Amino acid sequence: MSEPSSEVVGRILPVVRAPDPVLSRPGATVDPTAPEIVQLAADLVATMRVSPGCVGLAAPQVGVSAKVFCVDVSEHPKTRGHHGTFVLCNAEVVSASRNEKAREGCMSVPDLTGDVKRASRLVVRGQEPGTGAEVVIEAEAFEARALQHEIDHCDGLLFLDRVVGAHALHARKTYL
Amino acid sequence: MTFLAITVLGHDRPGIIAETTGVLAQLGLNIEDSTMTLLRGHFAMMLITGGSADATTVEESLGALTADGSLSVSVREVPAEQVVARGTAYLLSVHGGDRPGIVSTVIAEVAKVGGNITDLTTRLAGELYVLLAEVDLPPAADPAALESALGEVAGGLGVEVSLRALESDDL
Numbered sequence: 001m002s003e004p005s006s007e008v009v010g011r012i013l014p015v016v017r018a019p020d021p022v023l024s025r026p027g028a029t030v031d032p033t034a035p036e037i038v039q040l041a042a043d044l045v046a047t048m049r050v051s052p053g054c055v056g057l058a059a060p061q062v063g064v065s066a067k068v069f070c071v072d073v074s075e076h077p078k079t080r081g082h083h084g085t086f087v088l089c090n091a092e093v094v095s096a097s098r099n100e101k102a103r104e105g106c107m108s109v110p111d112l113t114g115d116v117k118r119a120s121r122l123v124v125r126g127q128e129p130g131t132g133a134e135v136v137i138e139a140e141a142f143e144a145r146a147l148q149h150e151i152d153h154c155d156g157l158l159f160l161d162r163v164v165g166a167h168a169l170h171a172r173k174t175y176l
Numbered sequence: 177m178t179f180l181a182i183t184v185l186g187h188d189r190p191g192i193i194a195e196t197t198g199v200l201a202q203l204g205l206n207i208e209d210s211t212m213t214l215l216r217g218h219f220a221m222m223l224i225t226g227g228s229a230d231a232t233t234v235e236e237s238l239g240a241l242t243a244d245g246s247l248s249v250s251v252r253e254v255p256a257e258q259v260v261a262r263g264t265a266y267l268l269s270v271h272g273g274d275r276p277g278i279v280s281t282v283i284a285e286v287a288k289v290g291g292n293i294t295d296l297t298t299r300l301a302g303e304l305y306v307l308l309a310e311v312d313l314p315p316a317a318d319p320a321a322l323e324s325a326l327g328e329v330a331g332g333l334g335v336e337v338s339l340r341a342l343e344s345d346d347l
Contacts, residue, residue, distance in 0.1 A: 053346045078345065103344035113344040142345070149347040159347075167213070171259050172344070173294070173312070 008038050010046025013062040018109050018158060022060050026156040027067040032089035032127040037068060041087040041129035044070040054107060056146045058153030061108050067091065068129070069150035071143065078142040086137075091126030091151050093119075094136070096144075104149065104159045105172060115168035116159050118145045179208070180225045180234060181254045186247035188219040196221070199237050203229040216300075219247070224254065263314040265294070265342040268326070270307040272335025278305055281333060285325045289317040305335070310342060 016022060030037045040059060048057040048070055055076055058069035072085040096119030105113045122144035124137045139147050149159065163169050184196055193212065200207065205227035212221035225234075235251040242249050270282050279298060286293065286309070295310040313319060323339045330337035 055345075056347055076345070103342065105344045105346040107346065145345070146347050167211070167297075170295075170344075171209075173259055173265070 008042040010042035010044070010049075011039075012050050013043050013047050015047065015051070015057070015061050015107050016063050017107075018160070020063070020108075022063055022065050023108055023153070023158060024156050025060070025065050027058075027060055027065045027154045030066050030068055030089050032129050032132040037066070037089060038129050040064060040066065040068055041070065041089075044068065044087060045072075045085060048072065051107060055142075056150045057107070058150045060153050060156070067154040069154055071146050071150060073143045073146050076142055080141045080143075081139070082143045083137060083139070087129050088124070088126030088135070088137075089129055089132075091124050091147075091154065093148070093151060094123040094125050095121075096123075096148070097121045100145075101164060102145065103170070104145075106149070106159055108153075109158060109160065111172050112160070113170045113172050114159050114163035115165070115170075116162045117164055118148045118162075120144055122147060124151070177226050177256075178228060178230060179254050179256055180205070180227075180229075180231055180251055182223045182225060182234065182238075183250045184219065184221045184238075184241065184247060185249075186219055188214060188217060189246075192219055192241070192247065193221065195241060196223075196238065199240075200225060200234070203227065203234060203237060205229060205234070263312050263317065264319075266291075266311045266313055266319065266339050267342045268307070268309040268311050269338045269340075270305075270330065270335050272305060272330075272333065274300055274303055274305040275333065278333055278335060279307055281329050282307065282326060282335075282337065283309070285322065285329055286311055288325075289322050290314045291317060291322070311339075 044057045048054045055073045056071040059066040067090045070087045073079045073082050074084055098120045099117045100120045101115055101117045103113050104116045120141050122139045124147050127134055205225040208224045208226050210223040231251045231253050238249045241247045292312045293309050294312055298307045326337045326339060
């Protein structure tokens with residue numbers, strides 16, 4: 001995977017929070033070669049970079065209802081394999097297997113966490129911003145989880161839509 | 177804004193939550209947080225509501241639920257609280273043959289090191305006893321030392337115990 005284009009300077013955008021309706025609307029399919037999509041890709045990466053602990057960000061989270069997201073799990077302690085920083089447009093899951101349950105949080109739902117089952121083996125197909133080239137990514141473990149979380153955002157779904165049970169939702173604690 | 181702690185306990189049947197929350201909505205109360213489960217088949221619900229109605233009015237309005245004696249309702253005013261935790265969250269898991277004192281003996285070890293339990297479920301299924309608790313350990317507590325203390329009391333009780341860090345990942 002190539003790093004996103006360095007010719008476009010990303011802007012840091014405010015992250016919207018639930019119950020903002022943009023988070024619950026399926027994002028539009030985009031033209032990955034369109035200049036505004038290349039700009040959006042750079043903005044997502046720039047915004048992810050300045051957000052502590054953030055390993056992925058989807059367009060609806062910055063108020064844009066579009067199927068574009070970025071991921072970078074390379075610094076996360078739970079990461080096994082990874083593909084560095086990348087942006088995908090119009091991504092979809094090709095195959096998913098080996099579900100594992102873990103507790104997830106989200107910048108757009110800052111006060112709650114939830115137990116969510118996600119595939120730990122995943123194949124995703126999407127397009128690179130700029131070139132529009134089709135790419136297929138085989139991801140595992142934490143990167144696979146992050147990809148599914150971001151693809152869900154692009155489909156208008158939050159982790160809240162996938163929590164495994166009525167007692168699997170938790171108040172995020174403020175640690176002093 | 178008045179916060180009320182409301183509990184509804186008793187014989188389970190369909191419609192208890194619909195009736196309870198219908199009354200609360202008519203009184204203009206907002207359900208802030210709530211939890212409900214069945215405990216050995218008994219209906220058990222706890223809610224914190226916010227609004228302007230006072231505890232007496234709410235208890236009287238919920239009177240129809242208690243009329244046949246199958247449910248008991250309590251309502252009392254509570255102060256606003258903040259969810260603040262100190263330290264790190266762990267999941268304590270205990271299972272083994274049922275016998276008196278499992279919960280009290282195990283949880284005493286948590287209390288000794290200043291651990292605060294934020295969620296707890298116990299289930300008795302036949303002879304099998306299971307306890308799951310989420311525990312906040314203060315920074316001064318040594319999780320390894322607690323785990324070995326828990327292991328010691330668990331050995332005495334003949335149950336299995338584990339303590340593992342509860343992590344959540346921001347995506």
